[in-house]
Amino acid sequence: MTTQLIRDQVADIIAAGLRAAQAEGALPEFELPPIVVERSRQSGHGDYASPTCLQLARQARMAPRDIALRVVERMAPAPFVGQVDVAGPGYINVTLSPAWLASLVLKILAAGARWGYLDLGAGQRVQVEYVSANPTGPITVASTRNAAIGDVLANVLEAAGYEVEREYYVNDAGSQIRHFGESVYALYLQALGENVPFPEDGYHGQYVADLGQELAQEFGDCYLRVDRREAIQALGGEGIDRMIAWIREDLLALGVSFDTWFHEQSLRQSGLFDRCLRRLREDGYIVERDGAVWFTSPELESDAVLVRSPAIIPELSERPTYLASDVAYVWNKLVERGFDRAIYIWGADHHGDVPRVKAATRALGLDPERIVLIIYQMVNLKRGGEDVRMSKRAGEFVTLRELLDEVGPDPIRFLLLTRTADSTMDFDLDLAVEQSDKNPVYYVQYAHARISSILRFAQERAWDVADPGDTSLLTHESELALIRKMLELQAVVALAAAQLAPHYLTFYAKELAAVFHSFYRDCRVVDEDQPELTRARLTLVRAARLTLAQALGLLGVSAPERM
RNA sequence: GCCCCCGUAGCUCAAUGGAUAGAGCGUCGGACUUCGAAUCCGCAGGUUGCGCGUUCGAAUCGCGCCGGGGGCGCCA
Numbered sequence: 001m002t003t004q005l006i007r008d009q010v011a012d013i014i015a016a017g018l019r020a021a022q023a024e025g026a027l028p029e030f031e032l033p034p035i036v037v038e039r040s041r042q043s044g045h046g047d048y049a050s051p052t053c054l055q056l057a058r059q060a061r062m063a064p065r066d067i068a069l070r071v072v073e074r075m076a077p078a079p080f081v082g083q084v085d086v087a088g089p090g091y092i093n094v095t096l097s098p099a100w101l102a103s104l105v106l107k108i109l110a111a112g113a114r115w116g117y118l119d120l121g122a123g124q125r126v127q128v129e130y131v132s133a134n135p136t137g138p139i140t141v142a143s144t145r146n147a148a149i150g151d152v153l154a155n156v157l158e159a160a161g162y163e164v165e166r167e168y169y170v171n172d173a174g175s176q177i178r179h180f181g182e183s184v185y186a187l188y189l190q191a192l193g194e195n196v197p198f199p200e201d202g203y204h205g206q207y208v209a210d211l212g213q214e215l216a217q218e219f220g221d222c223y224l225r226v227d228r229r230e231a232i233q234a235l236g237g238e239g240i241d242r243m244i245a246w247i248r249e250d251l252l253a254l255g256v257s258f259d260t261w262f263h264e265q266s267l268r269q270s271g272l273f274d275r276c277l278r279r280l281r282e283d284g285y286i287v288e289r290d291g292a293v294w295f296t297s298p299e300l301e302s303d304a305v306l307v308r309s310p311a312i313i314p315e316l317s318e319r320p321t322y323l324a325s326d327v328a329y330v331w332n333k334l335v336e337r338g339f340d341r342a343i344y345i346w347g348a349d350h351h352g353d354v355p356r357v358k359a360a361t362r363a364l365g366l367d368p369e370r371i372v373l374i375i376y377q378m379v380n381l382k383r384g385g386e387d388v389r390m391s392k393r394a395g396e397f398v399t400l401r402e403l404l405d406e407v408g409p410d411p412i413r414f415l416l417l418t419r420t421a422d423s424t425m426d427f428d429l430d431l432a433v434e435q436s437d438k439n440p441v442y443y444v445q446y447a448h449a450r451i452s453s454i455l456r457f458a459q460e461r462a463w464d465v466a467d468p469g470d471t472s473l474l475t476h477e478s479e480l481a482l483i484r485k486m487l488e489l490q491a492v493v494a495l496a497a498a499q500l501a502p503h504y505l506t507f508y509a510k511e512l513a514a515v516f517h518s519f520y521r522d523c524r525v526v527d528e529d530q531p532e533l534t535r536a537r538l539t540l541v542r543a544a545r546l547t548l549a550q551a552l553g554l555l556g557v558s559a560p561e562r563m
Numbered sequence: 564g565c566c567c568c569c570g571u572a573g574c575u576c577a578a579u580g581g582a583u584a585g586a587g588c589g590u591c592g593g594a595c596u597u598c599g600a601a602u603c604c605g606c607a608g609g610u611u612g613c614g615c616g617u618u619c620g621a622a623u624c625g626c627g628c629c630g631g632g633g634g635c636g637c638c639a
Contacts, residue, residue, distance in 0.1 A: 042582065051581050053634060054619060064619080088582050089619080176639060196599070201638090292637075306637050351567045352635050377568055378633065386589080419576070422568060424632060439601090446601050459600045495579060507577065510586080517602055526598050563603070 003118045003161075005490055006080055010094050011035040018052075019076035026070045030059045037094075039491070047095035047484065048083060053090040057315045064090025100237045101483045102474040108486060108543040109468075116489040116550045119498060121162030127333055130345040131251065131260075132169040135243040136180040139207060139250050139400035141379050141427060142347055147400075148416040148556075150345040151256045151374055152502035155348055160497035163309045167260045167337070173268070173325070179203065181236020185228075187212025192221055211239050250400045254409050255556045264325050272336070273328040277307070277366065280327065285363045293348040295323065297359040305356050323353065325465055327360045334366050343500065344373045351375050374500055376421035382428040398429075407432045410557045413442035417555065440510055444552065445560055447513035450520065451545040452561035458526045458538055465542065469535025472498040479540060485515040486547040493554070502555075509551040516544050 015035050021027040040049040053068040060067050068086040075084060082097035108115050113122065130150020151166070158164045174210045183202035190196060193214045202208075215235055223231040238537045244261070251257065266271045280286050280295065287294050287304065294304035307324045333342040342361040346353075354375070375528070381388040381398055388398055403412055411432045418440065419425045431438060455465050474480070487506065496504040549559040 036579095036581085038579070038581080040582090041578080041585085045582070049581080051620085054581075057619065066633085091582070170639070174639065179638095224623055234615085290637095291605095348568065348632095349634055350639085351633090352565095353639095354567090375567075380632095422567070423576080440587075442601055443587090446599080450602080452596050452599095460600095498580070501579095504579090507586085518604090521603050524598065563599090 003490070005118075005494055006096070006487065007039070007491060009035045009078065009080065012048070013075050013081070014050055014071065014092060017071040020074040021067075021070045024068050026074075027062070027067065028060055030056075034061075039165070039488070041091060041517075045091070046083070046095040048096075050092045051090075052213050052560055053092060055208065057090070063114045067413075068092050080220045080392075091146055096484065098475060098480055099472060101480050101487070102471045104483055104487060105474065105543045106468055107538055108546060109539070112546070113550075115546055116493050117161070118347060118490060118493055118497075119160045119161040121157070121160055121496060123163065124340045125163045125165070125338070126157055126343060127165045127339040128157065128166055128338070128343045128345070129156075129167040129169055129333075131247075131256070132171070132483075133247065134176055135240050135247060136203060136519075137243065138207065139247055139547060141381050141398055141400070141403065144254070144412060145376055145416045145425070146345050147251060147254060147256045148323065148413050148485075149374070149421060149502055152413070152417060152499060152555055153343070153345070153374075153496075153508050155556065156493060156496045156502055156505065159493045159554060162497070165260065166193055166258045167262050168258045169329070170206065170244060170261055170263045173217075173264045177236065177240065178232075180239065181232045183208050184211055184215065184239040185223075185232045185235050188215045188219075188223065191216035192224065194224070208239075211242065213425045214242075215239070225325060227366060250404070252410065253399060253404050255494050260383065266330040267325055272332060275327065276328045277324070278332050278361055282358075283363065284441065293324070295327070295356075295360065297361075297363055299362065300355060315456050321417045323356050323360065326353070327356050327364065330357065330361050330366070330371060331364055334361075334370055340370065342371045344371065346375050347374055348375055350375045358541045372500065376422060377424040379416075380424065382426050382430075384430050385428070387388045388429075403429075403432075410445070411439060412508055413556050414444075415439075417503045420501065420503055440506070441557060442563070444509045444513045444548065445558070445563060447516045448545060448548045448552065449563045451516070451541045451548070454525050454541055455538070458534075461526065461528075463526065463534065463538060465538050467535050468539045471536050471539055473533050473536040474540055476523055478519040479537070482515050482519045482540065482544055484510050486544060488512075489547055494549075505551060505555050509548070509555065512544075512548060512551060516541075516548070 012035075014037065015032060018027065018032055018035075022029055033052070035050060035052050036049045036055075037052075038049050042549050052065045055070065056067055057064045065086060068090045069449040072084050072086055072092060075081075077227045080096055080100045081094055082100070083095040085093045085095070087093050103437050106415050111117075114410065127152055129154075131139070131147045133139060133146075139147070153556065154166050155162050179199065179201045180203055183204075186196050186198050186202065187209050189212075191196075214240060219235075223235060226234075248261075285295055285297055286307070287296050289304075293307040295307050296304040303321050324331055330342070333339050343355075357371065357373065361368045407552075408428065415432055416425075458465055474483070492508040496502055523537060525534065525541055527534050545559075553561045
């Protein structure tokens with residue numbers, strides 16, 4: 001199975017036709033623009049449509065239709081082309097050959113677990129950094145959207161042929177960590193019966209109290225005797241470690257895992273942070289004002305960004321501001337580890353930092369195009385149409401763990417990817433739980449289970465489902481529609497990878513399931529009176545099941561054989 | 564004050580600058596003695612918030628309004 005998209009092959013033969021027309025003097029000489037070919041939206045317009053001749057009209061000083069006619073005359077035949085038409089104002093419509101489509105079924109099955117995988121990455125190394133929630137509490141719904149987007153995007157990029165690394169950036173420095181440590185320490189003391197006040201900016205969640213209890217039981221009173229600062233460091237660090245373990249476990253239950261857990265602390269321990277800051281200072285990007293250190297750059301509209309302020313962050317051992325670490329981090333990604341591209345998945349609340357990180361990247365002498373920051377909008381959690389309010393510090397939120405207990409990973413992942421990242425989404429707990437036609441994940445999984453059931457049925461009647469039969473018998477309109485949709489998997493992977501938009505996969509999976517269900521209505525698979533056709537159709541549905549499984553696999557959603 | 568996202572069918576949302584803007588849900592009406600009815604088929608439903616512009620062509624790009632959501636202005 002070739003990994004070159006059919007759409008691109010169509011573009012190639014149109015380009016060849018154009019050049020041939022020019023060589024023969026049927027068209028004037030001009031430089032060819034990139035040939036636009038897209039999937040036809042309207043049935044009756046073939047499978048692919050190219051509006052290229054429309055845009056050539058001015059240069060060629062000819063009517064677009066005439067250009068198209070002269071090109072089509074000279075287009076070389078190709079095995080996948082069934083019919084070529086000039087339509088409307090000058091579109092070139094290409095219809096795939098039914099025989100070629102039928103032959104595709106065996107190629108899909110032969111590709112197996114690699115079906116849908118492409119070679120667009122050309123060996124490029126891409127890092128996707130996602131979730132990266134502060135390790136001061138459990139994963140919430142907002143971070144779960146981040147996880148779904150990041151994880152599926154990484155899958156898609158891998159399928160498109162990139163070398164992908166998945167990373168979780170652990171913010172284990174900064175004042176939130178200090179507040180957390182102080183909270184844990186206070187609750188530890190309280191658990192031992194000490195009468196101490198709870199810190200003003202402390203964390204109020206039940207899990208912090210539990211953590212204090214836990215530490216009191218395990219360590220006893222030994223931290224009563226050590227210096228407060230030291231105790232906070234030790235107990236806070238222990239708390240953070242347990243939070244990270246907890247986060248890792250919950251994400252794993254969602255089917256999300258990482259190649260690297262990168263600790264912010266390491267940026268300073270390695271000295272990289274200081275080196276980057278020195279570099280920026282030497283190049284004139286650092287100014288000192290009002291007793292604080294600022295990053296400034298001509299491309300930043302708002303003046304300057306705080307790097308360090310003794311008034312806010314008195315202790316040198318603590319990390320400076322958020323941006324300051326990001327400077328060293330981007331250097332680490334692009335230079336020390338040499339990724340060609342670094343993708344960040346950020347919640348909309350961080351959108352203001354995008355120009356800053358871009359500016360800092362440029363200030364370091366790196367190409368800002370190499371970093372891509374995907375901003376996804378917020379998630380409103382709902383239950384029966386009512387908003388569920390959340391605040392991490394106040395300890396009121398719905399966690400990933402609770403979601404998993406209530407809903408399970410499949411609906412969570414699927415539902416979180418049924419919107420573009422740009423739109424705010426409501427996540428209704430009641431709907432997510434509901435196993436009905438309102439919940440699209442079951443619709444797709446049902447198609448997979450239904451095919452599995454057909455294959456079981458055939459096997460029970462002693463059909464050899466591994467016998468491919470003669471796939472050229474697949475000529476029914478609904479059979480061909482199913483194959484066309486299966487073929488589209490490659491284009492969807494390419495599109496999702498190019499746009500960095502994993503939600504295309506969920507829409508595709510639903511469409512594929514729908515086309516299968518329609519096929520099922522029109523064509524009986526197992527028919528004792530037509531053994532040859534039965535063998536061919538068994539092969540067809542095996543390929544359809546594989547394609548569904550590939551799409552679901554990229555989404556990280558299970559493909560059940562029974563439901 | 565500045566920034567970001569959204570506005571498309573009754574509802575929730577799609578649509579790599581292309582032809583007649585599509586799905587699901589909801590309403591209504593049909594299809595199981597035959598491989599899974601968690602399914603399918605059909606009907607109805609639209610000035611793509613408004614205006615101007617760019618383009619052969621705009622839901623899509625630009626500018627200006629209107630409406631909704633969110634963020635920033637020494638927390639991360």
